[in-house]
Amino acid sequence: MRIVDIKEMSVGISSSMRNAVIDFSEMTVSVVAMVSDAVVDGEPLVGYGFNSNGRYAPSEVIRRRLAPRVLAADPDELLDPAGLLEPAQVAAAAMRNEKPGGHGERAVAAGVLDMAAWDLRAKLENRPLWRTIADRVGNDDARPAVPVYAAGGYYHPRGGTSALVDELSGYLALGYTDVKMKIGGADLATDVARIEAVLAALPEGGTLAVDANGRFDLRRAVEVGGALESYDLRWYEEPCDPLDYAAMAALADVYEGPLATGENLLSSQDALNLLRHGGMRPGHDVLQMDPVLSYGLVDYLRTARHLTRHGWSLGDCWPHGGHQFNLHIAAGLGLGGIESYPGLFEPFGGFADDEPVHEGIVTVGDGPGIGFERAARLEPVLDKVRTS
């Protein structure tokens, strides 16, 4: 088989939400259709990919650099010995003539292509991607059931704390048990009141995590941590700049509760630096690197090896993102769980129509690939990209 075309389109995910750092009203997503010459039921097999929210569509990097290199590669170079598409080889071709370091838009672009390559690979094998992944890593215990938590709790332009409680209560009504809210976009007293209001609305056994989106300097992160410590939060996320490993290490020395970070580490090398220099505590803290923002599953498997060598369990990983690709990765590798954004970042956030949440668990639906075809909301945009 060979890849005959790679189509890309930038699509807006307009939203009125904002976190402590950015608003999402101008956010875009790159959508890719990787078209093969393999035919099933008279139709060519197509792999689809798109980037996680929070990073803008890296259209130019895909269109001018990465995709042309994949299409220019010797098709046999992209296959494994069995003649199936090998995503690691696709990544190697895409990254020719790129310097080391500088993990930004390029890491996202590579992640989008990686998602499409894995979707296509699993479709060629005619099985769900999580089984392909579990086989790849020899995970015999893999099961298609993935813990999820509902991320949201943004600063609503109107409605304040009661709108926040309504929003998060809505997630609980959908079947979630654990939720996450933003902090750092208001003064500490306001944030503490918001936290207390949400905790009062949580059912028994439900947990709350808080996310500062890298807003604080160390001094402020320690101060806020002191105010948070009595609330038994699930975790305190991204207090400081995501690349300030020393700040994280200093905070981990004084904050007893679990810390979380990783969504803005866009490569396995950055993840390794966090493990080496960030002072985080295996089995206690939480790692949230998002494969789709960081060169894809191909590079996330490198991160997984770093984790194991540094005493971490893959159960400590809860990737950022909230999309179906991470659902398969979590099931195949046995991650702790994944983030979910119920009703946000549509149509890209969320899972297939046959993948509802029940008591905080999503059961991965059956069918080949990642299963985007079983999400009705995605059909129009994927059709548009494929036929563009």
Next chain:
Amino acid sequence: MRIVDIKEMSVGISSSMRNAVIDFSEMTVSVVAMVSDAVVDGEPLVGYGFNSNGRYAPSEVIRRRLAPRVLAADPDELLDPAGLLEPAQVAAAAMRNEKPGGHGERAVAAGVLDMAAWDLRAKLENRPLWRTIADRVGNDDARPAVPVYAAGGYYHPRGGTSALVDELSGYLALGYTDVKMKIGGADLATDVARIEAVLAALPEGGTLAVDANGRFDLRRAVEVGGALESYDLRWYEEPCDPLDYAAMAALADVYEGPLATGENLLSSQDALNLLRHGGMRPGHDVLQMDPVLSYGLVDYLRTARHLTRHGWSLGDCWPHGGHQFNLHIAAGLGLGGIESYPGLFEPFGGFADDEPVHEGIVTVGDGPGIGFERAARLEPVLDKVRTS
């Protein structure tokens, strides 16, 4: 005054050169014209910027994200109390709605806009940029004389070692005394023979540095370092992945000669991590962060503060890049010197026509701004961008 337009164009810098990692035949550069409503001699004042070689044109990031935000900002927000354009305010406007971390194409795009903003600022002050910079940091010792070394020594597709020696000898004939060559693109014995041939061609007092472009793993970096140690090289550059601080620290433990790195650290936070975790030796090793690839001079001034706090001198800094902006930065801040690429990456590499090299020193020419207008080779491309 206000910025009335920001024009951007992607331009190829086709070259047959290659280093250990990439070839440059498809390399592009973003060129920006920042047009103001200030008029001198009947013409509007325009600031120009372009990115350093090695990172592709980040056109989309400039056109869709950073430049529209600058143009949408309240014009008064971009000025200092004296009513002059303040590059730090331009940078703040450009980076609205951007998440922390992910320093890649965006860092380059911000650097291009930063160059244009400083060029415009110094033109508004009607003086050379290096004086504006020296005033900003209170550097009373600033002088418009900057040490430069000639970088090159690529793997020529044809011609081998004798072509290499010819190339580097050509730089000496131009007035350079110190040169740098690539290693790691051939086996060690070949590289050692190349090094010996170049050393034999150097005049007394001239020095040779070698650059591995981040190609080696630690084991190989140590092995190569062992082979290099007897040659009294000026420095051994980027042996390992530029973000692998622990590898650099391990190498600094065993390699006695000067090490150099930094061109692929695209933010002051990454630079700070190198200082904290890289084990490098102030006064002995060399730091090469390139302002234009890393959010501009605005962020480089943060890096400079980190350096001072960590016991480094600005004399330890030799930025990557080889263009006129870095010449002014080096003169204004009192850096050790800068890289130069004689005849390469035209028309963007090199200095003004009245800035020849003499005994390894470039004397910055007089005139407002960065002085691109005094480089005839740049005129056609800058005109094209300004009138586009």
